[in-house]
């Protein structure tokens with residue numbers, strides 16, 4: 001079992017069995033299973049959310065997307081996507097994090113923290129130096145260092161509660177303070193060139 005998950009899982013009466021839990025790349029999970037989990041966590045009407053517009057037509061980033069398994073059962077997922085903040089002068093690439101989702105009956109047992117810790121480990125190892133997400137600051141600021149300060153001047157392609165538009169930026173020089181957050185159409189060519 002991944003050590004970060006072992007640390008994060010509590011030994012209480014969870015339906016999740018910590019001894020069987022493991023974190024794996026999301027590429028190992030059938031996409032239809034991920035969709036069912038997301039429906040369970042967010043409801044089937046989730047596709048209209050602003051976050052979906054920010055990553056419209058983008059592929060998820062395999063190096064930053066993971067699943068939590070209890071045996072063969074999918075308990076949680078985290079995904080990340082190529083995005084950018086753009087204005088008339090250019091664009092700064094940024095990674096959109098989310099959704100983070102845990103099966104309703106397994107929430108509050110440390111699975112969300114473990115998935116985020118795994119993503120942040122990969123990010124800090126070089127996979128992403130700037131990340132943005134829409135989420136509860138009471139969770140993502142408190143535990144993971146995301147804040148709304150850097151996003152205050154960004155436009156988004158849909159409604160958002162500003163205090164829930166959160167960023168975690170480790171890039172030298174930061175990102176432009178104003179611009180439109182959206183999909184990164186140059187992602188494929190930049191990845192091919194890397």
Ligand SMILES: CC(C)(COP(=O)(O)OP(=O)(O)OC[C@H]1O[C@@H](n2cnc3c(N)ncnc32)[C@H](O)[C@@H]1OP(=O)(O)O)[C@@H](O)C(=O)NCCC(=O)NCCS
Pocket residue numbers: 041042098099100101102103106107108109110111112113114134135136138139
């Ligand atoms: C939000 C979510 C991913 C958290 O994962 P989890 O496995 O349930 O949470 P963890 O066990 O890792 O963390 C539990 C701690 O986080 C807190 N917490 C969990 N969700 C929270 C939220 N939305 N706001 C504030 N605090 C939250 C709990 O109170 C608990 O705090 P404590 O350690 O002081 O007791 C999960 O509950 C979920 O899938 N919710 C529905 C979908 C969603 O809202 N996703 C987030 C938006 S992308």
